[in-house]
């Protein structure tokens with residue numbers, strides 16, 4: 057669900073976050089309106105607003121794992137993890153993590169990709185939050201959920217800064233709550 061439908065309607069931080077996202081037409085492919093969060097994180101006040109909203113929501117939920125999705129989830133997940141007193145676990149693209157890993161493949165608009173997590177990084181029964189910058193089809197988050205559930209963790213929610221129209225009105229993603237701050241800018 058969008059934050060505005062969940063207690064933050066009219067919160068000026070949401071408008072500041074939306075305004076700080078740049079839209080780059082036809083990147084990386086013709087027809088894609090790329091939502092660029094590098095301009096958001098280069099404004100320290102708006103970056104802090106973004107992290108603060110997530111921290112306010114998750115600080116009392118008993119979350120022990122904040123799993124961030126490579127690459128842009130790595131920007132938002134660590135400050136949230138530090139603030140709520142949870143560990144940060146990176147979910148990486150294939151071949152980047154040393155040691156024993158588990159893998160989950162997923163479909164993208166064109167082609168497929170894979171996420172990996174280190175064996176032992178998350179224990180059975182842990183309460184996990186999954187963080188990424190953006191959800192479009194939800195394929196990436198679904199793979200992240202499968203990785204965490206594979207080791208017996210409970211996924212409490214998936215959190216993203218931007219939700220594309222594909223997820224508008226969706227409160228759940230693979231039966232897990234989805235929490236999104238803003239819609240894309242046109």
Ligand SMILES: O=P(O)(O)OC[C@H]1O[C@H](OP(=O)(O)OP(=O)(O)O)[C@H](O)[C@@H]1O
Pocket residue numbers: 125126127128129164165188189190191192193194195196197
């Ligand atoms: O909901 P979905 O349709 O799965 O798409 C969302 C994913 O797409 C983007 O990452 P991308 O795959 O472009 O990887 P990158 O961040 O490494 O460039 C974005 O950061 C999400 O992780």
Ligand SMILES: Nc1ncnc2[nH]cnc12
Pocket residue numbers: 088089090091092190192
């Ligand atoms: N429009 C978009 N902008 C940024 N990242 C994306 N990932 C999938 N669709 C995207």
